Each structure stands twice: as structure tokens, then as C-alpha cells.
Amino acid sequence: MTSPAGRGIARLFRAAADRQELRYLVAGGWNTLFGYSSFALLYYLFAGRVHYAVIMVASTIINVTMAYVSYKVFVFRTPGNYLREYLRFYAVYAVPIGLGFVLLPLLVETTHLNMYLAQAIVTLITVVISYLGHKHVSFRRGD
Numbered sequence: 001m002t003s004p005a006g007r008g009i010a011r012l013f014r015a016a017a018d019r020q021e022l023r024y025l026v027a028g029g030w031n032t033l034f035g036y037s038s039f040a041l042l043y044y045l046f047a048g049r050v051h052y053a054v055i056m057v058a059s060t061i062i063n064v065t066m067a068y069v070s071y072k073v074f075v076f077r078t079p080g081n082y083l084r085e086y087l088r089f090y091a092v093y094a095v096p097i098g099l100g101f102v103l104l105p106l107l108v109e110t111t112h113l114n115m116y117l118a119q120a121i122v123t124l125i126t127v128v129i130s131y132l133g134h135k136h137v138s139f140r141r142g143d
Contacts, residue, residue: 020075024131027070035063064093068138076139085138092133096126 002010017023039059046055068089072078078085100122107118 020135021131023075024071024134027067027075028127031063031067031070034066035059038062038066064090067093071134072139076134078139078141089134089138092130092138095133096130099129100126 039055042055042059043052065086068086071089072082072085103122103125104118107113107121108115111118113121
């Protein structure tokens with residue numbers, strides 16, 4: 001028999017699982033861990049034989065594909081349209097990546113923010129932009 005507190009916690013987890021924004025944050029955490037680990041593994045396996053830029057491109061393709069699958073299946077739960085969504089997913093990712101390359105040096109050089117704080121600010125901004133982009137472009141319903 002489950003206690004009232006246990007039932008309350010279970011209800012809370014079910015409610016959280018129903019929130020797309022929370023699922024997005026969970027998937028983003030997983031994708032960050034996976035992305036860093038896959039780059040590190042590929043670098044460990046191929047450093048010295050393959051230029052790191054090639055490793056970076058390969059890991060980006062793997063990581064964006066993993067992110068696509070986790071967002072499609074776990075976060076947005078959209079049916080079909082795999083190729084169209086995948087291509088739009090890449091297009092959406094180009095925006096926060098480009099924005100990060102502009103904002104980080106801008107914050108560091110003009111405001112003299114600490115690099116870690118500047119990166120945290122850029123990350124918060126790009127997470128919101130990515131979520132909105134994936135919700136309204138990559139995985140929009142009605143296609």
C-alpha cells in the first residue's frame with residue numbers, strides 16, 4: 001500500500017511528464033551529456049589520426065541526430081514527417097549556434113563579464129530560442 005506522500009509524489013511526476021517544457025529540459029540535459037561524451041569518445045579514439053575538426057563534424061552529426069530523436073519522440077511527440085522535421089531541425093539549430101558565436105564574445109569584450117557567467121547567459125538565451133524554434137518550426141503540427 002502506498003502512503004499519501006508517495007501518491008502525491010507520483011502525481012507530481014506524472015504532471016511534470018505532461019509538461020512539454022519540462023520534458024524539453026530533461027531531453028536537453030541528456031543531449032548535452034550525450035554530445036559531450038560522444039565528442040570525447042571520438043576524440044579519444046581518433047586523435048592523432050584524424051584532425052579534430054573532422055571529429056567535431058562527425059560528432060555534431062551524431063549529436064544533432066540524437067537530439068532530433070529525443071525531441072521528436074520524448075518532447076514534442078509528433079507523428080511522421082521524419083525527413084522534413086530533421087532538415088528543419090538542423091535549420092533551427094543553426095540560429096542558436098550562430099547567436100552563441102556572436103553573443104559570447106560580445107558579452108565578454110563589451111561588458112567584461114566573466115567567461116563562465118557570459119556562457120551561462122548565452123546558454124539560457126539559446127535554450128529558450130531553441131525550444132521556440134523546435135516547437136514552432138521543427139516539430140510544428142499540421143504539416
